[in-house]
Amino acid sequence: MGVNKIEHIGIAVKSLADASVLYEKLLGVGAYKTELVETEYVITRFFRTGESKIELLEASSDDSPIAKFIAKRGEGIHHIAFHVDDIEKEMERLKSAGFTLINEQPKYGADNKLVCFVHPKDTNGTLIELCQDILNK
Numbered sequence: 001m002g003v004n005k006i007e008h009i010g011i012a013v014k015s016l017a018d019a020s021v022l023y024e025k026l027l028g029v030g031a032y033k034t035e036l037v038e039t040e041y042v043i044t045r046f047f048r049t050g051e052s053k054i055e056l057l058e059a060s061s062d063d064s065p066i067a068k069f070i071a072k073r074g075e076g077i078h079h080i081a082f083h084v085d086d087i088e089k090e091m092e093r094l095k096s097a098g099f100t101l102i103n104e105q106p107k108y109g110a111d112n113k114l115v116c117f118v119h120p121k122d123t124n125g126t127l128i129e130l131c132q133d134i135l136n137k
Contacts, residue, residue: 002090003082007113007131008046008053012069012078016045016058019075023047023054031056035110042066044110055081055110079117081129087114090130094118106132 013019016034024030024047033046041064045056057078059067069078084090087106095101102117109115109131118128 002093003084003130005083006052007081007083007129008055008111009077010055010057010079010081010129011076012057012066012073013075014058014070016043016056019056019058020045023056027054033111036060037110039107040065040109042110046111079127079129081115081131084130084132087116087130087132091116094130098122106130108134 011019020031027047027049029047029049031045031047033044035044035046036042037044038060041059041061043058043060045058047054047056057066059070061067066078091101091106099122100119102119106114106116109129112134113131114134115132116130118130120127
């Protein structure tokens with residue numbers, strides 16, 4: 001039980017098109033997936049280099065969490081996601097340890113994952129995402 005690895009780093013951007021050009025140059029690879037996550041009002045684009053992944057996040061609505069994040073803090077790192085084998089058990093472990101979960105039940109996220117977020121007030125200001133492959137559920 002616990003986290004296995006960093007699954008990805010999420011980066012809030014104003015423009016997926018502009019940021020994608022930058023990250024393609026930086027990483028030397030193209031994106032492998034672009035996806036609209038309607039429940040979060042976000043369009044995501046994933047890049048993989050080795051075992052590491054970068055998720056670019058563009059708001060699909062002016063009142064989305066990403067739009068609010070960019071308005072308050074500007075573009076940049078939005079969250080760090082950790083891979084877990086059993087998201088429900090990990091959520092229970094974290095709640096028992098005193099962490100505040102933003103969502104009480106896992107929900108469907110981008111890239112075929114079940115996800116849950118840990119409130120940044122309990123993690124030194126960093127939004128933490130737990131990710132479990134849906135195939136493992």
